[in-house]
Amino acid sequence: MRKAAATRPKTAKASAVQASGQCVCGAVKLEIDVPARWAWHDHAAASRLAQGCAYVTYVGSYRSRLRVVEGGGSLSRFEDIEAGTTRSFCARCGTPVLYERTRSPTMVNIPRALFTERTGREPRYHMSLQDAPDWAYSGADLAPLKGYPGVMWERPRRKPRRKPDDWSDVV
Numbered sequence: 001m002r003k004a005a006a007t008r009p010k011t012a013k014a015s016a017v018q019a020s021g022q023c024v025c026g027a028v029k030l031e032i033d034v035p036a037r038w039a040w041h042d043h044a045a046a047s048r049l050a051q052g053c054a055y056v057t058y059v060g061s062y063r064s065r066l067r068v069v070e071g072g073g074s075l076s077r078f079e080d081i082e083a084g085t086t087r088s089f090c091a092r093c094g095t096p097v098l099y100e101r102t103r104s105p106t107m108v109n110i111p112r113a114l115f116t117e118r119t120g121r122e123p124r125y126h127m128s129l130q131d132a133p134d135w136a137y138s139g140a141d142l143a144p145l146k147g148y149p150g151v152m153w154e155r156p157r158r159k160p161r162r163k164p165d166d167w168s169d170v171v
């Protein structure tokens, strides 16, 4: 006896679940089919400049699973031919929306922060970590800053005392 699932026609339909996102002014709205292909942290210098933050967390989606639902005409594009990248942002509010790389023509990357819903992928991968700036927060212990409710700070590290000539008590 055949299972019912085996008799269903295979069609290239959108998945039943979507994650929706938008720019800060709301002119551009988009959605992707969930689960996304993958999610990653991009520490590259170019992404840092383009986004104005220490690193960007992207959700990578197949282009065929992305739909710009509203405001496609509001997207401006910056193409870096030498780097082989195109970055699209909302011309009204400046929010970065799409990051495309010519070496991955079937994929499009969208900042994870634009989505309110889960995208079906945890960002477990780090790219271009060698470009990470020394001021980026990397999970060091934090403590409340006295007198400033809600402010946490990273205590300066104590430099280890050096004994340049006499290591006899160490070795």
Ligand SMILES: [Zn+2]
Pocket (backbone or CB within 6 Å): 023, 024, 025, 026, 027, 028, 090, 091, 092, 093, 094, 095
């Ligand atoms: Zn906008």
